[in-house]
Amino acid sequence: MDLDPQLAALGPLGGFFVLRTGVPPRGPLPTLAQAYTAPQISTRKEVYADSVTFRIEKVAESIQAPEARVAVSVAHQALAARLWSVSLGAAALYGQVPDLDPRLLHWDPDSAAPDDLWLSEVRPLPVEAIGEIVRAGHLKPLAAALRSRHRVSTGLLWGNAGSALAGAVRQLDGWARANGRAEVGHRARALAAELLAHPDLSATLDPVTFRRRTCCLYYRVPGGGLCGDCCFTRPPEH
Incomplete structure (x- = not known):
């Protein structure tokens, strides 16, 4: 089935x-291309001038994050989940994926x-x-943008990507x-197995x-x- 202009088949799968x-x-x-390359601006009012910082500050306020890197992680995993869900859902349902070039994909960090x-x-x-669309086209420049602003580890961000x-x-x-x-689930699992075999993602999850x-x-x-899917069985003590 070819992609339709509204990507309507994705609707029943849920908001993400x-x-x-x-x-x-x-x-x-x-665009997300602009978000990944925008210089950091310190004021929360600059919603579109520095959309990455705006989103992190919005998340931090919403979840009452005790430190910035917690909000960075939560915001990052949410966007990674959106990108994987859209592309994997389209691949499983349509047998094609939309080009999510960051210059074509527009983002409202306030929504x-x-x-x-x-x-x-x-x-x-x-x-x-x-893989190139999401991992190379988005997750790498997004991680670079976040790490240029905050003390957050590469391993955490790739772990978020694998989990998402x-x-x-x-x-x-x-x-x-x-x-x-059943064929939709089979295609999704097969594609994910290939994606998780990439060196950037292969060590993020326990294979069993x-x-x-x-x-x-x-x-x-x-x-x-x-x-x-946490790696801990009980919350660590601070």
Whole structure:
């Protein structure tokens, strides 16, 4: 099935899988390419001038993060989950993926899924491109932007990426089972296995349990506890 201009098949999968297309009703938004390369601006009011910093500060306030790197991790994993979900969902349902070139993908750091991302033009690519689209096209420049501003480890960020990918697969697999679409779950699992074999991601998850090997720091959020795939069995003492 070819990609349609509205990517309508992604709608039933849930908010993290939805990708709006065209121009948002409130007008044009900056691209993720601009977000990854924008110079850091210290004021929270500069929502679009430095959208990465704005998003982190917004997350920090929302979750009452005790330190900046906790908000960085939570914000990073959420965006990684959006990117994996959209691309993997399209690959599993359409047999194609939309070109998520950062220059085509617009981001509103003040909005939640699915209104945070808008694709200005739907260009189909083969499923084999999914790794370059997400890992190389987004996760690497995003990690570089975050590490230029905050003390956060590369291992944590790649751990977030691996965990986000595994979470997208679980969601797709659950939807496939509930809707009698076993082939969708099979394609998602096969694609994820290939993606997780890449050197950037191969050490992020236990290959048997799919528990992550680094902590995302969510346990440090007041009342946060441990994630389902956490490397810890009990929260570490501060």
